[in-house]
Amino acid sequence: MTVYHLVDDAGFGGVNRMLDHLAATIGNDEEKHDIVRIRRGQLSAPRLSDAKAVISHLSVCWRNMPLITALRARYAATPLIHVEHSYSERFVAAQVKNRDRFETLVAAAYALFDTVVAVSPQQGQWLGRKFVDPERLAIISPCVDLDDFFALPDPVKSGKTVIGALGRFDRQKGFDILIEGFVRSVRQDFELHFYGSGAQEQQLKALAGNDPRIVFHGYVEHPAAAMARCDMIAMPSRFEPYGLVALEAMAAGRPVIASSADGLAGHIENGAIAVGDNTPDGWARFLNAFDVHAGLGDSGRGRACARRAGDRFLDGWLALLQALSGQSNRLQMAA
Structure with a gap:
């Protein structure tokens, strides 16, 4: 079985370094972690074989909404998770002019995922107040090879x-x-x-x-x-x-x-x-x-x-993936 991480950030930044560290640290013979590069704005979902879970590190933007919708349709019986690397309360205050349009976008996108992962407790508190029910929210702060x-x-x-x-x-x-x-x-x-x-x-x-x-x-x-x-x-x-x-x-x-x-x-x-x-x-x-x-x-x-922090990062992902195993079985039975 494979856990697929979808990313549309081509730079050598924190997201990609975090993914490299995660894949190298918790991948094993029974469960691989593959990083799949996505073109921002592409319309179709990639074909992923033997997917235990599909984890989005994608930008939540209007250009990506057709892709996110297609992911949910294609992998209806597979846990679909989104990690929110970009948005935060101060981001909205500093960058967002049309709050209603932004909140409509984020709420619509998050509704398509089984779980949303916040990267800090502070971001998680904001997401929990605005967009995500607590039972669908996890908090895992990122780490890289230190x-x-x-x-x-x-x-x-x-x-x-x-x-x-x-x-x-x-x-x-x-x-x-x-x-x-x-x-x-x-x-x-x-x-x-x-x-x-x-x-x-x-x-x-x-x-x-x-x-x-x-x-x-x-x-x-x-x-x-x-x-x-x-x-x-x-x-x-x-x-x-x-x-x-x-x-x-x-x-x-x-x-x-x-x-x-x-x-x-x-x-x-x-x-x-x-x-x-x-x-x-x-x-x-x-x-x-x-x-x-x-x-x-x-x-x-x-x-x-x-x-x-390094220990909490690995423990958090291992716990989430273990919980997803049970969720995956339930989704497959329902399908």
Whole structure:
């Protein structure tokens, strides 16, 4: 039997790295995990043989509704699960202009799945209030292979403190907020290093101007290699259903300074440092007052938290798949 994971994200981002880790970790001779690449907007459902479950990591959008509907029709006797990687309460506040149209889309899509998986408790609470009955909702926070991050030595305070910012140069990530705040700060013992690329690159470089404390390194294929060059990590996201970079930073023993957007609030509960006011002025005030020695003092807590998160990720998926075995039998009998 095979568990099929359908994904329409072609980038080397968190979703694909999570899927690679999941397939490599829990797949076995009796149950394979296959990743199937889907073209966004395609109309027909793929033909999947011996499917124990079909798990969607697809974008819930109007272009994909014919595909999602076709999946439900073709696999009526197979558990159909959706993992919501994109939407969150802060996403709606920041990005959605027509709330009624958005809520109609999401409600219609989720109704076609047997189970919806939230990637953080914060996102799950929002989904449970708005879209999904509790009995159809599971919460499994993502994880990737963290071995390279655990292998990094703790940062050592010597010379200037390097604050790293990793990820897509997209409005979601709030890097523009961070740069404006950093430029306004008076700290000459800090440097701000960016690792990534994206549509906002020229805008971000323009905001940085000629500030010699801000460095752009471009895209780095291996996040642990970038993390090794940083003393701490900043996450000024406007919305963030989970925030995988925070987990990687904790595994690397790097303090995380973050907004409280969506899933980042959960990382703050687990030891990340709350910036408070996620505005340029808020970041400037935070940086001006930040005690570096205190901030770099407790890497052990973050690493322990990351290990527990890895265990919960695997336990969560194993429990869900075990529950689906019984559900699959019931659906097949009903069919």
